[in-house]
Amino acid sequence: MDQVRCAAPLRVPRPHGPWQGVKENLTGLGNAVVHTTWSEWLPSVLTTPRLRELLGPDWDRYRRTPDATVRYRFAAARLLIKYTAAAALGIPPEYLDLAYRLGGRPYLRGFDQIELSLSHTGDLMAVGLSRTGRIGVDVEPAGRNVRLELLEAQILTPAEVAEIAGLPKAQRVPYALKLWTLKEAYSKALGQGLRLGFKEFGFKESGPTGARLHAADGSAATRGEWGFATHPVMGRYLLSTACHDAGLSTADDTSVGTMLDRGFLSAMNQSAG
Amino acid sequence: MTALQDTTAPVRDTHAPVRDEGEAAPASERAARLEAALGDPLDPDNPHGHLALLRADEARDAPAATEALLAEAGLGAEFVPCDLGGRLTDLEELARVLRPLFRRDLALGYGFGITSLFAACAVWTAGDEPQRRALAAHLLDGGRVTIVHREVAHANAILRNEVAAEPGPDGGWVLNGHKDTVINAHRAEAFVVYARTAREEGPRSHSVLLLGPQPPASGEVRRLGRVEMPGMRGAHFSGLEFADVAAGPEALVGEAGEGVSLALRSFQISHCLIPGVVLAGVDSVLRQAVRAAVENRPDKRPARRWHKVLAGVFADLLACDSMAVTGLRAMSLLPEDSYLLAAAVKYTMPDLLREDLEELATVLGARGYDRGPLHGGFQKLVRDLPVAGLGHAGTAVCQAVLVPQLPALARTAWFRTPEPPAQLFEPGAPLPPFDHRRLAHCGTDDLLTATLVGAAGRLAKRRRGYADGSPHATLARLAQAFVAELRVLRARCAALSAPAGGTGFDAQACALADRYALVLAAAAVLGMWEGQAGTGSFLEEPAWAVLALSRIARRLGAVVPDLPPSVVGSVLGEVLERCRQGRSLDLYGTALAG
Numbered sequence: 001m002d003q004v005r006c007a008a009p010l011r012v013p014r015p016h017g018p019w020q021g022v023k024e025n026l027t028g029l030g031n032a033v034v035h036t037t038w039s040e041w042l043p044s045v046l047t048t049p050r051l052r053e054l055l056g057p058d059w060d061r062y063r064r065t066p067d068a069t070v071r072y073r074f075a076a077a078r079l080l081i082k083y084t085a086a087a088a089l090g091i092p093p094e095y096l097d098l099a100y101r102l103g104g105r106p107y108l109r110g111f112d113q114i115e116l117s118l119s120h121t122g123d124l125m126a127v128g129l130s131r132t133g134r135i136g137v138d139v140e141p142a143g144r145n146v147r148l149e150l151l152e153a154q155i156l157t158p159a160e161v162a163e164i165a166g167l168p169k170a171q172r173v174p175y176a177l178k179l180w181t182l183k184e185a186y187s188k189a190l191g192q193g194l195r196l197g198f199k200e201f202g203f204k205e206s207g208p209t210g211a212r213l214h215a216a217d218g219s220a221a222t223r224g225e226w227g228f229a230t231h232p233v234m235g236r237y238l239l240s241t242a243c244h245d246a247g248l249s250t251a252d253d254t255s256v257g258t259m260l261d262r263g264f265l266s267a268m269n270q271s272a273g
Numbered sequence: 274m275t276a277l278q279d280t281t282a283p284v285r286d287t288h289a290p291v292r293d294e295g296e297a298a299p300a301s302e303r304a305a306r307l308e309a310a311l312g313d314p315l316d317p318d319n320p321h322g323h324l325a326l327l328r329a330d331e332a333r334d335a336p337a338a339t340e341a342l343l344a345e346a347g348l349g350a351e352f353v354p355c356d357l358g359g360r361l362t363d364l365e366e367l368a369r370v371l372r373p374l375f376r377r378d379l380a381l382g383y384g385f386g387i388t389s390l391f392a393a394c395a396v397w398t399a400g401d402e403p404q405r406r407a408l409a410a411h412l413l414d415g416g417r418v419t420i421v422h423r424e425v426a427h428a429n430a431i432l433r434n435e436v437a438a439e440p441g442p443d444g445g446w447v448l449n450g451h452k453d454t455v456i457n458a459h460r461a462e463a464f465v466v467y468a469r470t471a472r473e474e475g476p477r478s479h480s481v482l483l484l485g486p487q488p489p490a491s492g493e494v495r496r497l498g499r500v501e502m503p504g505m506r507g508a509h510f511s512g513l514e515f516a517d518v519a520a521g522p523e524a525l526v527g528e529a530g531e532g533v534s535l536a537l538r539s540f541q542i543s544h545c546l547i548p549g550v551v552l553a554g555v556d557s558v559l560r561q562a563v564r565a566a567v568e569n570r571p572d573k574r575p576a577r578r579w580h581k582v583l584a585g586v587f588a589d590l591l592a593c594d595s596m597a598v599t600g601l602r603a604m605s606l607l608p609e610d611s612y613l614l615a616a617a618v619k620y621t622m623p624d625l626l627r628e629d630l631e632e633l634a635t636v637l638g639a640r641g642y643d644r645g646p647l648h649g650g651f652q653k654l655v656r657d658l659p660v661a662g663l664g665h666a667g668t669a670v671c672q673a674v675l676v677p678q679l680p681a682l683a684r685t686a687w688f689r690t691p692e693p694p695a696q697l698f699e700p701g702a703p704l705p706p707f708d709h710r711r712l713a714h715c716g717t718d719d720l721l722t723a724t725l726v727g728a729a730g731r732l733a734k735r736r737r738g739y740a741d742g743s744p745h746a747t748l749a750r751l752a753q754a755f756v757a758e759l760r761v762l763r764a765r766c767a768a769l770s771a772p773a774g775g776t777g778f779d780a781q782a783c784a785l786a787d788r789y790a791l792v793l794a795a796a797a798v799l800g801m802w803e804g805q806a807g808t809g810s811f812l813e814e815p816a817w818a819v820l821a822l823s824r825i826a827r828r829l830g831a832v833v834p835d836l837p838p839s840v841v842g843s844v845l846g847e848v849l850e851r852c853r854q855g856r857s858l859d860l861y862g863t864a865l866a867g
Contacts, residue, residue, distance in 0.1 A: 057830050091780045095780050095781050095784075096784075097784040097787075099828070099830055100830070101628055101828070102585075102628065102632070102824060102827055102828065103628075103631070103632065109783075109784040109787045109788070110672070110783030110784035110785070110786060110787040111783060111784075112624070112664075112665050112668050113427060113665040113669075131665075133659070190631045190634060191628065191631050192631060192632070192634065192635050195582075195635040196634065196635050197635070197638045197639075200638035200639040200641075201639065201642065215639060215642035215643070216639040216642075217639075219642070221642040223503065224503075225503050225656070245503070246503070246504070246659035246660070246664060247502055247503030247504055247656075247659070247660070248429040248430055248431070248659065248660065248663070248664045248666075249429055249430035249433075249454075250427075250429050250664060250665060250666070251427040251428055251429060251433075251665075251666070253427060254427075256780045256783070257780075258426055258427065259426055259427050259665075259669050259672070259783075260426060260669060260672055260673040260676060260776075260778055261425040261426040261669065261670065261673050262426065262474050262475075262776040263423070263425070263474065263475070263476065263478055263479065263533040264425070264533060264536075264537060264670065264673035264674065265673050265676075265677060265776045265778065266474070266475050266476040266533075266776050267476035267533045267534050267537055267714070268537070268673065268674060268677040268678065268714065269677045269776070270476050
């Protein structure tokens with residue numbers, strides 16, 4: 001099969017869009033990534049009269065969070081997920097029940113035509129959507145100050161360490177940071193977060209934005225069913241995406257209105273009525 | 274997906290089935306015989322072991338030696354009802370017989386076997402005697418039949434496009450159209466076609482036609498090029514084209530316009546059977562993870578950080594089996610009312626099993642990428658499982674069954690339907706013979722919510738006798754939490770707008786159907802746990818049910834009480850013990866080869 005292509009992130013500065021690019025990427029590539037800053041979305045959190053409906057089961061958590069910044073950021077991120085998903089599904093965002101898998105991965109209860117992932121750091125928030133399979137996104141400040149030895153000891157495979165050693169000194173930390181975001185994105189796609197041992201798998205750059213997954217010994221780990229990409233965002237962040245294609249060649253149409261088969265519905269409604 | 278040119282004509286198996294022995298043997302014995310014949314999966318010299326099966330998968334070939342063995346064993350007879358000369362007496366038995374196969378290779382299970390059953394179901398359910406006998410003879414003779422689906426909403430590669438049948442000159446039909454991706458299209462001699470016979474949408478838009486095994490009187494069934502799927506690489510998917518294919522009036526299965534209804538009735542079988550067999554594949558991966566976790570450990574016990582994962586996945590497998598076996602038994606015991614449970618099993622369980630594989634990836638670590646015989650089965654199952662479940666299009670079919678029923682269930686069934694008979698929850702206990710013809714899609718009772726309410730009530734009554742924080746007390750609390758969830762669902766579903774006879778639906782019903790299906794999973798666990806009382810087995814203890822229910826409750830977003838520390842330990846102890854003894858990680862704990 002063809003290598004999965006990850007969509008370039010699109011900036012959506014407010015809840016009313018623009019969402020056209022998201023729909024196009026979802027149709028054309030099977031996935032879409034949206035980013036914004038939480039301060040751009042904050043006015044919506046503060047002014048919407050429907051916040052409780054929009055947060056749904058997350059309302060209690062929102063109310064229980066004592067720190068105002070954390071609370072508003074939490075709400076803004078949920079709004080971002082719901083508005084992004086609602087654009088893809090063609091229904092009002094408050095109809096969506098954002099639920100969490102055992103490992104913490106969010107999903108849309110009852111609407112498995114779309115999988116999603118959320119990441120935030122500093123003032124940046126990003127949401128990834130996919131109609132072909134699992135998706136994970138991770139954002140980090142591009143200039144994050146990290147100790148290379150620490151990353152080498154805790155998250156990089158011997159093959160990755162060797163590759164970094166061959167790079168000019170100035171590129172080593174940025175490259176290690178990129179590998180880190182890729183690993184985070186992949187483990188979020190699997191819904192496992194930090195439980196997945198980051199030294200048990202590795203990445204290798206492929207093309208200007210892409211990367212390939214490798215086993216710890218450096219051998220190829222996939223057959224093209226995964227796509228990975230890292231993009232710079234707003235000049236100061238790195239955004240990595242991991243996208244899976246289960247290979248079923250899913251329908252382009254992800255809207256809720258068309259998802260239940262009319263033949264089955266009419267036969268069931270006839271027997272129920 | 275890549276389409277390759279392949280115009281191979283169908284080739285009949287050269288291995289005539291041997292049916293002189295085993296015909297009367299009980300399912301457990303037939304399953305044991307197949308397990309023994311397939312042998313130790315870890316033996317590199319075993320032609321049916323992991324090494325051989327993974328090599329075939331790598332080469333995108335069906336494993337020839339193992340297919341020959343299954344043909345020799347006359348596996349095709351398992352898909353033919355016993356009154357037609359086969360061995361199919363009930364579906365729980367069938368799932369048991371198939372598990373040895375699915376423990377080793379999902380693609381083989383589909384490619385060799387259950388595809389024929391899924392196709393034949395419509396004929397067993399509504400076919401006339403000549404059709405039933407002809408198809409039975411074909412399958413008993415080692416032949417194959419495949420299913421040509423109609424196009425359903427949000428169709429994927431397997432469900433996209435459809436075949437239309439126009440009235441022919443002699444009261445028969447003329448078929449035209451194509452499908453992109455049909456399993457076994459290259460070697461099936463017969464087809465069960467869900468053909469469009471009316472232009473307008475509605476409940477009577479399609480009819481089922483049985484074609485073959487004889488070639489059509491006129492027109493052509495063209496086998497198109499192979500389609501390479503990323504999962505089930507060894508199974509053969511290809512395009513299929515019907516060009517002016519003539520079918521006589523005798524090809525019609527049931528009545529004209531009955532196709533959609535027939536699908537709703539007969540798909541129940543695949544809806545329960547798929548989770549009921551693919552769980553055997555996850556059973557293998559869990560044993561693989563246990564092996565990895567105890568490797569090089571001095572006390573042969575996994576490190577503490579893996580306890581929850583290993584015990585949790587085992588509890589999920591038991592929950593999945595509880596739900597699947599209950600559904601499979603319901604089709605014999607209460608065939609008029611099994612359809613809701615069947616849709617809920619298929620809706621909930623393939624997804625839960627996929628999550629389990631991802632959890633096990635953390636235990637396997639780097640081994641999870643190894644393509645060798647010891648661990649290669651993991652990645653293979655990760656690839657195969659989404660294809661088996663059919664993804665969103667597959668779940669949407671189940672939602673289309675559940676969603677329209679929710680308002681009526683809320684108003685008339687929940688907290689009202691009497692409890693189903695206890696035999697529903699006794700795996701392996703004798704069942705009345707399964708009769709396809711009794712399957713329905715309009716029953717108004719909801720068996721399992723009745724079990725949930727009943728079991729929660731019984732636990733509450735005995736609660737004073739349970740020590741605080743004991744597993745029994747925790748089980749009672751969890752059961753109450755699910756009853757509370759059902760109450761919330763009742764209020765919300767009763768308020769849904771219910772378009773009678775139409776095709777509209779309330780978008781909010783989709784999330785409610787998801788919650789309802791999880792409540793049914795919890796009910797099946799409680800029913801199964803109660804059904805084990807007095808057996809003296811591990812399943813009689815509350816630990817597995819507590820762990821399984823806590824995981825289902827977390828999926829519902831419910832607040833889950835802290836589990837007694839003994840719960841994980843007790844479930845982990847059982848999974849380690851079963852792995853040591855070589856017993857399956859399902860309700861049956863059957864002895865395994867190697």
